[in-house]
Amino acid sequence: xxxxxxxxxxxxxxxxxxxxxxxxxxxxxxxxxxxxxxxxxxxxxxxxxxxxxxxxxxxxxxxxxxxxxxxxxxxxxxxxxxxxxxxxxxxxxxxxxxxxxxxxxxxxxxxxxxxxxxxxxxxxxxxxxxxxxxxxxxxxxxxx
Numbered sequence: 001x002x003x004x005x006x007x008x009x010x011x012x013x014x015x016x017x018x019x020x021x022x023x024x025x026x027x028x029x030x031x032x033x034x035x036x037x038x039x040x041x042x043x044x045x046x047x048x049x050x051x052x053x054x055x056x057x058x059x060x061x062x063x064x065x066x067x068x069x070x071x072x073x074x075x076x077x078x079x080x081x082x083x084x085x086x087x088x089x090x091x092x093x094x095x096x097x098x099x100x101x102x103x104x105x106x107x108x109x110x111x112x113x114x115x116x117x118x119x120x121x122x123x124x125x126x127x128x129x130x131x132x133x134x135x136x137x138x139x140x141x142x143x144x
Contacts, residue, residue, distance in 0.1 A: 005062035009070055019074070032126035039130065043137070056136035064129040067092050067113070068120035081121065089113035 013019040036057070043053050067088055075084035093109035094102070112135065120128035 001058060001062040005066040009066060013070065013074070028124060028126055031124070032129065035126060035130045039134070048137075048141075052140065053137070056140060057133050060132035060136055061129050063092075063096070064116065064120070064125060064132050067096075068116055068128045069125055072117065072120060085114055085117040085121075088117060 040053060044050070071088050071091070072084060075088055079087065089110050092113040093105050097105045097109055116128050116132055119131050
């Protein structure tokens with residue numbers, strides 16, 4: 001996931017269109033690490049298996065970097081913030097999650113994607129990653 005959702009898109013965008021994506025503009029590493037460490041400790045104290053913590057973390061980090069980081073920045077270059085959020089959310093809910101039920105994905109992932117875009121816009125990418133991670137943890141614990 002890290003290769004396909006982070007490294008390759010950054011390299012392709014940089015080489016094809018000269019897109020200068022500075023992660024420092026949208027990502028506060030110190031804040032992200034503090035949140036992550038606190039949540040890891042709390043979840044570990046709740047006796048959640050470490051594999052159940054790490055997998056949703058990696059998925060959330062990679063998806064957020066691609067959609068709320070790269071794609072949002074690209075869309076904002078061509079569209080208004082509202083249109084960028086709607087287009088990005090449609091792509092996230094209907095294309096990224098093709099393996100599920102079309103209507104179910106649209107009804108669940110589209111609104112959650114809009115919320116994640118708003119979190120990213122208001123607070124930053126680390127907060128969107130943490131929100132997505134906790135949502136994934138909640139859903140996996142609720143469904144299984």
